[in-house]
Structures are given as C-alpha cells and as structure tokens.
Amino acid sequence: MDLFEYMREQKKETESPLASRLRPTTLDEMVGQQHIIGKDKLLYRAIKADKLSSIILYGPPGTGKTTLAKVIANTTSASFRQINATVAGKKDMEDVVNGAKDIMASMGQRTILFVDEIHRFNKGQQDYLLPYVEDGTIILIGATTENPYFEVNKALISRSVVFELKPLEKEDILSIIKTAVYDTKRGMGNYNAVIDDDAAEFLADMSNGDARNALNAVELGIMTTDAGNDGIIHITLDVASQCIQKRVLRYDKDGDNHYDTISAFIKSMRGSDPDAALYYLARMIYAGEDPKFIARRICICASEDVGNADPCAIQVAVSAFLAVERIGMPESQIILAQACTYVATAPKSNTAYHGIELAMDYVAKHRTAQVPPYLQDAHYKDAAKLDRGTGYLYAHDYKNHYVKQQYLPDEVVGNTFYYPSDNGYEETIKKHLYRIRKEAEEDNEE
Numbered sequence: 001m002d003l004f005e006y007m008r009e010q011k012k013e014t015e016s017p018l019a020s021r022l023r024p025t026t027l028d029e030m031v032g033q034q035h036i037i038g039k040d041k042l043l044y045r046a047i048k049a050d051k052l053s054s055i056i057l058y059g060p061p062g063t064g065k066t067t068l069a070k071v072i073a074n075t076t077s078a079s080f081r082q083i084n085a086t087v088a089g090k091k092d093m094e095d096v097v098n099g100a101k102d103i104m105a106s107m108g109q110r111t112i113l114f115v116d117e118i119h120r121f122n123k124g125q126q127d128y129l130l131p132y133v134e135d136g137t138i139i140l141i142g143a144t145t146e147n148p149y150f151e152v153n154k155a156l157i158s159r160s161v162v163f164e165l166k167p168l169e170k171e172d173i174l175s176i177i178k179t180a181v182y183d184t185k186r187g188m189g190n191y192n193a194v195i196d197d198d199a200a201e202f203l204a205d206m207s208n209g210d211a212r213n214a215l216n217a218v219e220l221g222i223m224t225t226d227a228g229n230d231g232i233i234h235i236t237l238d239v240a241s242q243c244i245q246k247r248v249l250r251y252d253k254d255g256d257n258h259y260d261t262i263s264a265f266i267k268s269m270r271g272s273d274p275d276a277a278l279y280y281l282a283r284m285i286y287a288g289e290d291p292k293f294i295a296r297r298i299c300i301c302a303s304e305d306v307g308n309a310d311p312c313a314i315q316v317a318v319s320a321f322l323a324v325e326r327i328g329m330p331e332s333q334i335i336l337a338q339a340c341t342y343v344a345t346a347p348k349s350n351t352a353y354h355g356i357e358l359a360m361d362y363v364a365k366h367r368t369a370q371v372p373p374y375l376q377d378a379h380y381k382d383a384a385k386l387d388r389g390t391g392y393l394y395a396h397d398y399k400n401h402y403v404k405q406q407y408l409p410d411e412v413v414g415n416t417f418y419y420p421s422d423n424g425y426e427e428t429i430k431k432h433l434y435r436i437r438k439e440a441e442e443d444n445e446e
Helices: 003-015 042-048 065-075 090-107 123-134 154-158 170-182 197-206 211-224 237-243 256-270 274-286 291-309 312-327 332-345 351-365 424-445
Strands: 055-058 079-084 111-116 138-144 161-164 193-195 233-235
Touching: 042 065, 055 065, 065 079, 065 111, 065 138, 079 090, 090 111, 090 123, 090 138, 123 138, 123 154, 170 193, 170 197, 170 211, 193 197, 193 211, 197 211, 197 237, 211 233, 211 237, 233 237, 256 274, 256 291, 256 332, 274 291, 274 332, 291 312, 291 332, 291 351, 291 424, 312 332
Parallel strands: 055 138, 055 161, 079 111, 111 138, 193 233
Antiparallel strands: none
16 A cells, blocks of 8 residues: 555544445344344344355345445454446456466465446456355345345345345434444534434435435534534534425436336236325436326326226326326326326226237137138229129118127137226126127127
C-alpha cells in the first residue's frame, strides 16, 4: 500500500457515508435476517466454520447483502476479492481468476469472489465464471436485487445456495437509527445530536425496511440542522420529514416488485376485492408506473376474468384506457380507480378465456378442416357454380332469429368450446341459448 492509498483508506473511515461507516464487521453485529443468520441456521454455521460454498444473496436494497459479504470477508481465512458487475469487464474477471489460481497453487488457499449486482453480468460473463466455480478455484458470493432464478445463469444457480434477505423490520431499523445517532466511534455521536422518538419512528416506518435510506436521512438531518440554544442538534419529526420526503418504495419497473405488485393487483380484481385492488393500484401510481400499462392490465382482466358475466366491463376498461391516454396524470388515477373497482366488483366468468384456450388447442392439434360450402363466401359472380353459399339458412328469417344449422366443419362437430356460467349476464346467455335451441327443435318436430 503506497502513501496515497493509505491516506485514502484513512479518509474513508471519517468521510465515507454514514451507511458505509456503520456497516457491521461481524455476524454478531448484524441486525435482522435471523431466518438465515440466526445462530442455529446453516449460513451462520458455515460462516463461523469457514466452510462456505457458493451462495447467492437475493433481496431488496438496504437489507444487508453487501454487509453480509463484508462480514464473510472479515471472518474467512480464504482470499477475498470483490467486483461490481456494473463496472467490471472481462479483464477484471481474468485478473481475479488468475490470482485465484496462483493463490491455490502456491498457498493452497481458496478465493472467495463477491460479485455485487451479479444480475448485471451478461450470459457470457456468467458463463466465464462457471468452470472455476465448478472446480473450486472460486467460491462465488453473488448479490442481487433481482430474482436470481430469472437473472442468473441456471448452471451457476444449480451450484449455489440461494438465500433470500427480507426487508428489515421496523424495530431493526429503529435500533440502527439509535446507533447511528449516538455511537461515537462509527456513528454520529460526536455531533452532539439527539433524535425524538416520534422522529425515529417516522424514519423507521418511511424507510420501508431499507436501512440505507434511514441512515441517509439521519446523516442529512444531523449535517444540515443547527444546534439549539442548548448546544444540541435536535432531530425532530419536522426535520425527519424533510429528510425523507417520500416513502421509499421497493419498486423496479423491470424487477420483482413490479411483477409481484401487478400480479397482486390483477388477482385482487379477479378475487372481487376492490380494497386490495385500490391498494396495489396506489402502490403502482406512487412508484411512477406507466398508467397506460395499468390500464392495459385492467382491459385484459375485464375480458379474462369478467367476460360475458358483465359485458360492460370491457367497455369501461377500454374507455378508461383511452381516457388515460388523453388526460394523463394525476387525474388519470381517478379513471383507473373507477375502472379497477368496476372490474373488481363485477360478476366473474372466465369462460371466454377457457373457450379460446380450448379452441386454440384444438386447432393446433388437428388438421385444418374445410368450411362447409354453404358458409363459404358467395359474394362473387359464378360462386353458385362452385356450390358456394348454396343451402345457407339466413337466421333472421326464422323464429327467435335462430335456425338449427351446422356451422362447424364435419370433422369438428361434437366439440364444445364455450360453456356459459351461471354468473351475471352469462346466466341470461345460457338461458337464451337453451330456449331458442329448444323451441327450434320443437318446431321441427311439428
């Protein structure tokens, strides 16, 4: 280490962000995540025994993924290397691998490679690591905010144990906040600051399980607030609210929370729970989701889950979509709320969805059947010479505007694709079809 590197490391201790300075260095200092690092848990035992295999740490920001990797670095006898997938290139990976080979050959020492944001690696980069993970040259610790089963090479996943970190509990965040304010070694205890209980409660609640956001707010509050007449910096509720003005939502438009939230939104409408539907709608709007995307999902739900039980549902949904396009936010949230509550409270039927599924499956599995000649297009000269349209029965010429006639091709006759339910308007449809078919049969018998 040269002089400049030494000075840089010294400055880090005093000038790095509070969240970095307060990072735990041992397992016993870790807050939360007891479901994976409790003293009776596998990961805790593996770290303590220094017998770690390749692992993937998966969870939202601020839950301790990097912190846990740092703890492992401080605990293990293995060589520890760290790279960030957002900036690391092939040369960086080659340097790590070559260094790991040399250390293994000369000292018989393993190398643990921590890859932060591993989901940022492309397939080629992940493939490059695979043989060295397989032969034990490298023990991989990958950290990701994205679902690893979607974003990480399946071969790497199969050779790793996935540990999911959960958002920290409010009590955990409170403990971290108090340490940050009053700890004189790594926290901000030397600033002579105090934090009111209601301010700490507010920050713990608003951070949504993300310790980093809470610590950033604490640091901002202390650094920008003047001391009172008593010489003490008071972090009040008013100060705290200014430092974290908007609740932090774990919502990435390309990540898990996006898909989980829209999934819950759709299922709430399908399940006829307007309150839950509005809640998830609000979460999406608050996080800045594209309102047109939300409107499209409401349209799909209106057909897939309501269908002909309430044919007006699709009309409301499509009208909402068009209105959202033309009006924009914030007013569009009212339109979306109307549409989603209409769909949520409408009678439900998925018979249209099942009907097209059955029909598509039949078409995929059977050869294309010929349309009966009397149903074929006859709007051209000499069509009759080809027997096109001959014998077609015009439904409006008959009672109830219905006449019994074979519409399906001969090969398909006997298959039913649409089964009207007993819900909503579909009950009327079901009764109508039964009545006109029964009366047509009775008339034929006469």
